[in-house]
Amino acid sequence: MSARLPHIALAAVLGWTLGLLLLGSIVHATESSLACPDWPTCFGTMMPEMTGGVFWEHLHRLVAGALVLLFAAAAWLTWRRQPERRWLHRAGLAGVALLIVQSVLGGLTVLMRLPDAISSSHLALAFLFLGLATVMTVVTARGWGGGARLAGAARAKLAKMAGGVAALVLAQSVLGAVVRHTDAGMACPDVPLCLGQVVPPLEHPLVILHFGHRLLGILVALATLALAVFVLRRRAAAPLPALAAGALVTVLAQVTVGFLSVSSGLAVAPVSLHTLLAAMLLSLTVALAAYGYEPELRLADGAAGVATDSRGPTTAPARQGPDPHPAL
Numbered sequence: 001m002s003a004r005l006p007h008i009a010l011a012a013v014l015g016w017t018l019g020l021l022l023l024g025s026i027v028h029a030t031e032s033s034l035a036c037p038d039w040p041t042c043f044g045t046m047m048p049e050m051t052g053g054v055f056w057e058h059l060h061r062l063v064a065g066a067l068v069l070l071f072a073a074a075a076w077l078t079w080r081r082q083p084e085r086r087w088l089h090r091a092g093l094a095g096v097a098l099l100i101v102q103s104v105l106g107g108l109t110v111l112m113r114l115p116d117a118i119s120s121s122h123l124a125l126a127f128l129f130l131g132l133a134t135v136m137t138v139v140t141a142r143g144w145g146g147g148a149r150l151a152g153a154a155r156a157k158l159a160k161m162a163g164g165v166a167a168l169v170l171a172q173s174v175l176g177a178v179v180r181h182t183d184a185g186m187a188c189p190d191v192p193l194c195l196g197q198v199v200p201p202l203e204h205p206l207v208i209l210h211f212g213h214r215l216l217g218i219l220v221a222l223a224t225l226a227l228a229v230f231v232l233r234r235r236a237a238a239p240l241p242a243l244a245a246g247a248l249v250t251v252l253a254q255v256t257v258g259f260l261s262v263s264s265g266l267a268v269a270p271v272s273l274h275t276l277l278a279a280m281l282l283s284l285t286v287a288l289a290a291y292g293y294e295p296e297l298r299l300a301d302g303a304a305g306v307a308t309d310s311r312g313p314t315t316a317p318a319r320q321g322p323d324p325h326p327a328l
């Protein structure tokens with residue numbers, strides 16, 4: 001149990017972060033962003049009356065504060081229990097630094113009255129932190145480095161494909177944030193067409209932004225489909241099939257919710273769910289990419305290596321001995 005503690009703590013961080021991202025999105029969607037006019041206090045106190053917009057804005061701040069403490073504790077636990085994994089400790093320190101910068105950015109959005117660039121950067125940094133927390137959670141999981149879920153070339157391809165899809169999801173999410181904060185969300189007020197056409201007149205910058213987000217969304221969906229097919233056809237070991245299937249279901253739901261956001265006139269529920277699904281998709285694809293970098297099994301003397309074909313490992317290789325914390 002104690003060896004699993006860092007993983008459990010990091011998995012809790014991951015869940016907490018997803019909840020926080022959803023809350024942040026609700027803050028914007030309910031127009032509560034300036035409900036607390038000051039920062040770090042709210043109306044000069046840490047215990048304001050939790051009504052109206054103050055409820056969402058101050059709750060977001062409290063949950064963010066708790067995340068900083070929770071993550072710092074998880075990173076400290078990882079350092080104590082797995083002192084030989086130096087890169088993991090550096091990742092922990094980078095995560096704490098990211099959260100501090102993120103909190104200052106959150107404060108600046110309030111003090112500077114929501115400039116588009118800062119609001120969009122606040123989302124970008126939130127997603128970067130989520131990616132980091134996902135990698136840390138995966139590499140501390142039981143069984144990490146203990147078996148080839150996909151062998152040789154297939155694993156290298158997984159790393160490239162999933163890494164590429166994760167980068168696309170991140171770019172699409174930052175573009176989504178720009179769409180949101182420049183108020184381009186209703187620049188195409190109709191679905192599935194845009195201004196009544198498959199390709200609208202690309203003259204107004206807001207239409208270009210909105211239409212670009214839709215196009216990239218379809219590309220992200222196709223890329224995720226290709227990734228899922230790649231993993232599922234190779235009969236990879238757990239948890240890869242579940243992660244791939246999860247990514248596919250999430251991206252399909254995301255495209256649907258994107259269109260629902262427009263048809264509902266940017267109602268609070270679909271736009272907030274849209275942020276949560278984007279974050280889940282990023283986390284799932286980053287986890288798949290991390291498994292693409294999972295170290296090879298170390299083989300017993302004389303063993304010929306993991307026998308593979310294009311569909312993955314075909315023999316169970318002999319272990320040389322436990323290597324509980326191989327490098328990523």
Ligand code: HEM
Nearest residue numbers: 021024025027028033061064102103106107119123126177
């Ligand atoms: C005390 C620190 C923080 C403050 C004061 C703060 C403040 C805010 C505010 C005012 C908004 C609404 C922005 C807008 O309408 O443009 C917001 C949104 C958001 N926050 Fe925070 N935040 C803090 C920490 C965090 C942390 C640590 C995370 C995640 C790691 C986070 C994630 C988000 C997300 C994802 C959104 C939605 C962004 C969007 O809609 O584009 N926040 N936050």
Ligand code: HEM
Nearest residue numbers: 172173176177180185217220254255258259271274275278
């Ligand atoms: C499939 C990949 C997609 C990803 C990862 C993604 C991600 C995001 C993110 C993170 C945001 C900013 C936060 C938010 O407003 O929720 C956003 C905004 C938005 N997205 Fe997407 N999106 C995708 C596809 C689509 C599609 C296909 C549409 C179809 C119309 C769409 C419509 C919108 C709209 C209208 C907004 C602005 C919402 C607002 O103003 O509050 N998205 N997207």
